[in-house]
């Protein structure tokens with residue numbers, strides 16, 4: 001049906017032989033899920049995909065609807081978010097993150113399609129949190145296994161404060177919520193363990209003093225940033241990526257401004273095929 005070429009030892013597969021009509025075949029979702037569980041992020045070029053095709057791909061994997069509080073949606077579907085940056089904008093995804101971990105059940109997966117690509121730059125990188133976990137010194141890994149961390153909305157505080165002052169900030173923090181996740185989480189489908197803290201959203205290790213928590217988190221963030229754990233995608237118009245949000249983090253390079261970059265994104269809230277869909281314990 002389609003073939004997947006491994007891109008790095010740690011993470012990423014490039015899919016070939018995929019066409020628009022295959023998305024609508026009955027076994028597509030299962031095959032896509034199997035490949036996604038193996039490679040964590042899949043990239044592909046398929047001619048003529050429309051926003052509603054992204055919705056159809058998402059629906060083969062799980063239920064949609066993990067709406068984000070900041071972004072506008074496409075006219076064709078509320079499930080398609082438009083990410084657009086240009087001029088003097090400050091893109092908000094040039095930080096390592098796993099999407100929306102300030103929720104108790106963060107989305108399972110995201111599908112991203114490039115619509116307008118800058119002449120150079122604007123690449124996206126993914127880091128495998130399985131690989132980071134597996135590279136941890138054994139003693140540190142054992143200590144981390146007992147720890148939990150608080151996640152919140154991170155830098156989304158800035159627009160909330162600028163738009164609504166302190167009251168707006170408090171309201172936005174309340175709307176987005178906070179969540180506590182194990183520092184080492186278990187993937188609900190593969191059973192593999194992964195590091196589950198990110199520089200975007202993890203604020204605090206429960207039970208530690210502020211300096212202890214900051215030191216430990218900074219050290220872990222440094223490990224996430226090692227190229228051995230990464231794959232990097234150069235976009236072209238129409239190119240797509242799908243990632244499993246559990247066990248990966250991503251970083252969108254903000255090196256292309258003032259040129260314009262436009263992406264369409266569909267978030268898949270739950271995983272039909274995982275027994276504890278969306279949970280990160």
Ligand SMILES: O=C(O)CCC(=O)C(=O)O
Pocket residue numbers: 083093099110112123124250251252253263265
């Ligand atoms: O625009 C990108 O490359 C990634 C956007 C992003 O970080 C996200 O969709 O969570």
